[in-house]
Amino acid sequence: MYENLVSEAFEAMKSAYAPYSNYHVGACVLCRDGRTFRGVNIENASYGATNCAERSAVFGAYSYGYRKADIAALAIVSDGARIGTPCGICRQVLSELLESDTPIILSNGKETMETTMAELLPMSFGMEDLA
Ligand SMILES: O=c1ccn([C@H]2C[C@H](O)[C@@H](CO)O2)c(=O)[nH]1
Numbered sequence: 001m002y003e004n005l006v007s008e009a010f011e012a013m014k015s016a017y018a019p020y021s022n023y024h025v026g027a028c029v030l031c032r033d034g035r036t037f038r039g040v041n042i043e044n045a046s047y048g049a050t051n052c053a054e055r056s057a058v059f060g061a062y063s064y065g066y067r068k069a070d071i072a073a074l075a076i077v078s079d080g081a082r083i084g085t086p087c088g089i090c091r092q093v094l095s096e097l098l099e100s101d102t103p104i105i106l107s108n109g110k111e112t113m114e115t116t117m118a119e120l121l122p123m124s125f126g127m128e129d130l131a
Contacts, residue, residue, distance in 0.1 A: 002073055002105045005030045006112065009075040012038035016053065019043060023080060025053035029061045030073045037061040052090050058097050068099050075105040083108050091121040 005028050013026025018041055025041040039057030043050045054076045061071060074094075078084035083106045086094060098104075100118040107113075117124075 001114075002030070002075060002103065005036070005073055005075040006077060006105055006107050008036055008038065009077040009107075010109070012040050012053070012057075013077055013079065016040040017042045020045075020047065023078065023084075025076065025078045025084065027053040027057035027074065027076045029057045029066075029071055030075075031061060031066050031070050032072045033070070035061075035064075035066075037064070037066075052087060054086055054090050055093055058094060062097065068097055068102070071098060071102055073103045073105065074098065075107070077107045077109070080108050083111050083113060085115075086120060091117070092124070095121045095124040096126055 009026040009028040012028055013024050016024035016026060018024050020043045027039040029037040037057050037060035039053045039060060041053045054074065085106060095117045098117050101116050104115050105112060106115065
C-alpha cells in the first residue's frame, strides 16, 4: 500500500541537500484530500542546524493549514543500507503533529515497512502533560 506516496518520497529524495553525511532522505505527507507535501533533509556546515526530511514534509503540510486529523499517511525513504527510522527529535515532533495511529511507511528501496508514532515513541511526553 501507499506505493504512490513512497514513489513521491523517493522522487523528493533526489533533491536532498546532504553534502556532509551523503545520506539522502525524502519524505512525503499524504493529506486526506489527496494533497501531498514533500520534504528532504537539508544539512548545514554548522551540522546542528540540519533539518530532517520528515519534519520538513510535515511542517510543509502544517504551513498550508493542514493538521494531524487531515493527514492520512507519511512516507520516509532513504538510500541507506538498512531502513531508516526517524531520529529522536523527529519522533518528539511527529508525536505532536501526527495522530498516534497514522500509517508511517519506511523504505530504503529494498525493504519497506509500516509503523506508527505509537510504536516509534511509546509513553511520549506531550501537550497533555502540561495541562
Ligand atoms: O530520519 C531521519 C534521519 C536522518 N535524517 C538526515 C539528517 C542528516 O541530514 C542525515 C544524517 O543524519 O540524515 C533525516 O532526514 N531523517
